[in-house]
Amino acid sequence: MAQRFEYAQAEEIRDVFARHGVRYLFIGKSGAILLGYPDTTQDADLFLDRSEANGSAAVDALRELGFDLTEPQADEISRGKDFVQLRSGPFDLDLVFAPDGIETFEDAWRRRVEVEGFPVCHPDDIIRSKEAANRVKERESLPRLRAFRDYWLRTRR
Amino acid sequence: MPREPEERERREWEAEFEAASRRPLRTRLRYAFIHTYKPVLDDATYRSFASMAEYRAWCAESLPSWLGYGPAV
Numbered sequence: 001m002a003q004r005f006e007y008a009q010a011e012e013i014r015d016v017f018a019r020h021g022v023r024y025l026f027i028g029k030s031g032a033i034l035l036g037y038p039d040t041t042q043d044a045d046l047f048l049d050r051s052e053a054n055g056s057a058a059v060d061a062l063r064e065l066g067f068d069l070t071e072p073q074a075d076e077i078s079r080g081k082d083f084v085q086l087r088s089g090p091f092d093l094d095l096v097f098a099p100d101g102i103e104t105f106e107d108a109w110r111r112r113v114e115v116e117g118f119p120v121c122h123p124d125d126i127i128r129s130k131e132a133a134n135r136v137k138e139r140e141s142l143p144r145l146r147a148f149r150d151y152w153l154r155t156r157r
Numbered sequence: 158m159p160r161e162p163e164e165r166e167r168r169e170w171e172a173e174f175e176a177a178s179r180r181p182l183r184t185r186l187r188y189a190f191i192h193t194y195k196p197v198l199d200d201a202t203y204r205s206f207a208s209m210a211e212y213r214a215w216c217a218e219s220l221p222s223w224l225g226y227g228p229a230v
Contacts, residue, residue, distance in 0.1 A: 005190040007183040033189040038177035040191050073203050081205045083212045088202035092192075100209050116182055133213070137225030143162045144170055151174045 005044055005091045010034070012065055013044070014118055020061040023049035025112055026120045027099060027129060029141075034120045035113060037148045039141070043092035047121060049105040050080035050097040058095070066090045101125075101132030123149040196221055 003009070017024055026034050028045030048058055055078035062077070063069060067089035069077070077084055077095065084095040102108050102125055111122035121129075127145055130138040162170070177185060197220050206212035216226035 004192045005186070007186045010186060030190075033185060034182070036174070036177050036185065038173050038185070038189070040189055042190065042192055042195070044190075068202075070203075073205070076205050082208045083206040085198075085204040086202075087199060092199075096209075098209060133209075134229050135213075135216075135225060136222075136227055136229050139229040140225070143160060143166075147162065147167060147170045148174055151171060155178070 003091050005030075005042075009091050010044070010118060013046070016061045016064050017058070020057040020064070022057045022061050023054050023105070023109070024058070024119065025105075025108055026118060027096065027108075027126060028094070029126075031120045032123065032126050032145060032148065034115045034118050035123060035148075035152060037145065037152075039144075043094055045094045045096060047096050047099055047102075047105065047108060048080070049109070052078060052080075055080050062086070062089070062093075067093070099129040099132075101128035101130075123152055195224060198224065198226075 025031070025047045026044065027047040029037070029039060029041040030044040033039060033041065048054060059069060059074045059077050063074075067086055069088070080097040082096070082098045086093045086095065102121075108121050108125050109119075111125060113120045113122055123145075127142070127149060130142060130145065206215065213228065217228060220226045
């Protein structure tokens with residue numbers, strides 16, 4: 001079983017992805033948690049810019065982090081397949097190249113929030129993607145996440 | 158549509174947000190990430206989907222409903 005995702009793993013992603021020049025954003029509940037949202041989750045979700053160069057850089061970074069990728073899998077990530085679940089590494093990671101509810105990576109990048117060097121989607125984008133996904137678990141969690149967005153906007157310094 | 162929270166809930170959530178804001182990020186992450194086995198979802202080391210719609214359809218068909226990955230109706 002993969003290790004629990006902790007601050008050290010988040011730092012590793014940040015540092016290794018930066019070294020390889022990967023363009024990405026934390027999204028989903030893991031992104032909200034980085035912004036201060038108190039809740040639990042099991043994996044980290046990363047929104048990656050879809051380009052051949054960025055996909056290849058992500059593959060190199062993931063391998064350096066300890067993810068065991070076959071060549072066909074590496075090729076799918078390089079090509080930016082819409083959604084990839086990785087359970088073959090030191091922690092569980094979901095890669096998303098086309099999240100529901102967000103037009104382009106550039107749009108999300110312009111609105112991003114930096115938290116201790118971690119690039120994170122703006123809470124409005126996290127909420128939009130969850131609204132568009134329209135899953136049972138989202139329906140239950142969205143009112144609290146919206147309340148957090150309002151609190152975050154009111155108190156951010 | 159998600160329900161509208163009650164005023165009491167809003168106050169409780171605000172208190173939780175306040176408390177979280179006083180904790181350093183390292184501590185917040187320690188309490189936030191848990192690892193429990195999720196049937197089916199955790200049974201493969203790699204999955205990929207050509208579209209989010211394909212992923213959603215797979216979730217609806219393949220995962221136990223109690224995991225909550227199915228569509229909200």
